[in-house]
Amino acid sequence: MKTTKKLLAALLAALLTLSPAGCGKDNALNIPANQTGSEDFQKNLHQSDKGSFLETDTGYYFTYGNLYFIAKDTKTATIVCAKPDCDHTDDSICNARIHADYLLTGGETLYYVGYVNGSTQPKLVHSMKNDATDRQTVQELKYNETSTSRSSKDTAIYHRGYIYYISDDILYRVKLGGEKDSAEIIWSPENAGTTQSYGGMVQFNPNAIRYTLWAEGDTLYFMANIQSNDGTYKDVLFQCDLSDLSVKQIWATPGADEVGEWETTGVSVSQWYVTNGTIYFYLSGGDMWRAELATGELTKLADTHEQTKYGSAIFSDEYMALLNDMPTDSYGNFALGGIFRTNADTIYLYGLDGSFIKEISLKKLLADLSGGLEIDLLMCDSTDIYFLTTGYTYDDPNSPTHATGRAITLCRANIETGEVLKLYKLQ
Numbered sequence: 001m002k003t004t005k006k007l008l009a010a011l012l013a014a015l016l017t018l019s020p021a022g023c024g025k026d027n028a029l030n031i032p033a034n035q036t037g038s039e040d041f042q043k044n045l046h047q048s049d050k051g052s053f054l055e056t057d058t059g060y061y062f063t064y065g066n067l068y069f070i071a072k073d074t075k076t077a078t079i080v081c082a083k084p085d086c087d088h089t090d091d092s093i094c095n096a097r098i099h100a101d102y103l104l105t106g107g108e109t110l111y112y113v114g115y116v117n118g119s120t121q122p123k124l125v126h127s128m129k130n131d132a133t134d135r136q137t138v139q140e141l142k143y144n145e146t147s148t149s150r151s152s153k154d155t156a157i158y159h160r161g162y163i164y165y166i167s168d169d170i171l172y173r174v175k176l177g178g179e180k181d182s183a184e185i186i187w188s189p190e191n192a193g194t195t196q197s198y199g200g201m202v203q204f205n206p207n208a209i210r211y212t213l214w215a216e217g218d219t220l221y222f223m224a225n226i227q228s229n230d231g232t233y234k235d236v237l238f239q240c241d242l243s244d245l246s247v248k249q250i251w252a253t254p255g256a257d258e259v260g261e262w263e264t265t266g267v268s269v270s271q272w273y274v275t276n277g278t279i280y281f282y283l284s285g286g287d288m289w290r291a292e293l294a295t296g297e298l299t300k301l302a303d304t305h306e307q308t309k310y311g312s313a314i315f316s317d318e319y320m321a322l323l324n325d326m327p328t329d330s331y332g333n334f335a336l337g338g339i340f341r342t343n344a345d346t347i348y349l350y351g352l353d354g355s356f357i358k359e360i361s362l363k364k365l366l367a368d369l370s371g372g373l374e375i376d377l378l379m380c381d382s383t384d385i386y387f388l389t390t391g392y393t394y395d396d397p398n399s400p401t402h403a404t405g406r407a408i409t410l411c412r413a414n415i416e417t418g419e420v421l422k423l424y425k426l427q
């Protein structure tokens with residue numbers, strides 16, 4: 001199978017080549033200077049691990065290696081670098097190469113978390129003008145202080161004046177612009193920051209907790225994969241009252257007896273979204289559900305099997321967009337627990353009430369991109385669904401043994417018209 005070899009080659013290529021090939025010559029930067037940001041966590045922008053988004057009144061900033069801007073009026077994307085003849089590959093020249101881990105907040109001035117010169121420490125908050133000039137260091141985050149290595153996956157969000165972030169399994173908050181030592185601990189598990197060493201070389205925490213942070217109004221939420229009394233690990237949702245920082249567990253991933261079997265039965269939901277005291281979630285291999293956080297009452301919203309058995313979803317306050325990918329092994333064969341997700345060609349759109357709205361075909365786009373093997377949903381707003389396609393190229397397409405190039409393209413699908421467009425070739 002050609003697909004088989006391509007996937008394997010693609011994996012190798014992804015591991016071996018991280019070449020940030022520039023492709024943009026569009027140096028006519030047209031980014032509004034007077035932009036207004038939001039003080040609130042932007043829920044619909046924080047559901048993908050691919051890059052980071054920040055919304056202003058006039059557009060979206062998006063980092064994927066470089067910094068990009070999607071204008072709301074034209075819905076076109078541009079790289080945020082106005083330097084003439086810049087190919088956006090040189091850190092010392094290009095404005096767009098900001099090396100942000102997370103975009104936090106901002107309008108005229110943007111704030112983000114990043115490292116210094118590619119090292120992993122210290123962890124710094126930077127600011128810049130919204131055309132990516134005038135970069136300043138704002139503050140250093142208390143980071144990696146309880147152990148000698150990174151343990152939990154690090155993540156950070158901004159909400160109403162504070163940065164909430166994870167370091168070594170500990171959840172901290174600190175004011176934007178605050179002193180490093182003023183960081184408060186919101187929650188810390190019993191075995192926080194436990195590391196193990198093998199031959200003095202590799203250090204990691206085998207029980208690192210996987211967190212997802214969320215905020216709405218006066219409440220911070222975090223989903224954490226923790227050990228239950230029976231020794232198993234499952235995703236549990238915690239709620240922190242921001243008026244007094246009290247934390248309590250309010251929900252846990254349901255069991256198969258409640259919602260049936262799915263890809264990660266009893267461990268974690270495939271995707272979730274909290275708004276107005278309700279958690280909406282999708283179970284790949286299962287269905288679309290909601291649960292009331294106050295009572296735990298579960299309601300099935302949609303039998304998504306009518307469209308696709310497996311998939312990946314993202315939510316907004318209005319929609320759930322469901323991509324019909326499936327878990328596969330490195331050979332492209334269906335495999336529960338496989339680390340790849342491929343074979344997608346359609347997005348199915350649902351209302352938050354579970355009503356099926358429409359399907360949007362990606363087949364024409366995929367044919368056009370020829371070799372687009374992976375699709376990652378990024379975010380959905382009231383008019384469009386944004387996603388990445390990753391394709392691979394080969395010297396000899398008849399006998400591919402080594403991918404020689406990787407093309408990652410930012411795309412969008414319009415909800416009203418179903419039109420699917422390529423916005424920008426990122427790499």
Ligand SMILES: [Zn+2]
Pocket residue numbers: 081082083086087088089093094095096
């Ligand atoms: Zn540049």
